[in-house]
Amino acid sequence: MSQVAVVTGSNKGIGFGIVKALCQRFDGVVYLTSRDETRGKEAVAKLNELGLKPEYHQLDVGDRSSVEKFRDYIKAKYGGLDILINNAAVYMSKTYEDIISTISINYKSILTLKEIIYPLVRNNGRIINISSDCGHLSNLRNEYWLRRLSKQDFSEADVNEFVNWYVESQKNNTYNPDDFADGGTIPTYRVSKIALSAVTMVHQREFESKNISINSMHPGLVRTDLTSGAGFFSIEEAAETLVYLALDAPQSLKGAYVWFDKKVLDWYDYKADYYFKLKTALS
């Protein structure tokens, strides 16, 4: 039976870089997936020009029926999968609708995937959630939520309540920038990524019995459309740590928060200086 790797939102940016790198190294089938079929197939054609041969399937992580169709397809064709890289994300924050969409794609989609796709991940498989430096707990300043998320046994419900607290604050105009680091810049993206890294540890506990490893990571500031081209790293450089986590890291690395240089950081260390600073991206 073939080994199968899947990368979400991989028609461009870091996801595309990971598919490229996995096609070069992974001994199995690599799925490039995208919400838009035309953009996805164009990306596959670019890799074909380099002599690489990823498979393609449509997958909109924000659309439950698309996720279910993908599950049915993978289950029928391979019986399961071995590596899942949750890469798809957006960065939008102008309107309240943008806030809802960002939370939904960057965080809530992971709950849908956990329910529908994670049960297909085979024993000893690997799931990598691409978070951000915005996802480290040091991005948070609100004391109540720091206390609640510092408990090592918090649940998915705790994380959901944290996200809902933030969304409500935007709805009711009670959002307080002092609740976050860096003067509360880009709070929606920060909340979506704090929640993603937090829930990674919850999901690790849930899938421990299959010896699946589930980690989150910060890829560094990478030159993509998401950063409007700003960044220190190319998509190929960003893919290195991701491929390390997918193929080379010990299986015992579980529920960790990993930096772009492969260092494992203490996610709970909320006094640390790992939070995102807007001036770094603008410099």
Ligand SMILES: NC(=O)c1ccc[n+]([C@@H]2O[C@H](COP(=O)([O-])OP(=O)(O)OC[C@H]3O[C@@H](n4cnc5c(N)ncnc54)[C@H](OP(=O)(O)O)[C@@H]3O)[C@@H](O)[C@H]2O)c1
């Ligand atoms: N670039 C950085 O410096 C940086 C830093 C920290 C973390 N990250 C994280 O790295 C990951 C990749 O970001 P990137 O910089 O490569 O961004 P990007 O170039 O904007 O690519 C994002 C990808 O996600 C896809 N996507 C968005 N919504 C989707 C959905 N509902 N279903 C499926 N795919 C969807 C996009 O597809 P469309 O083309 O259809 O929009 C695109 O392929 C994200 O998780 C991001 O938060 C990036």
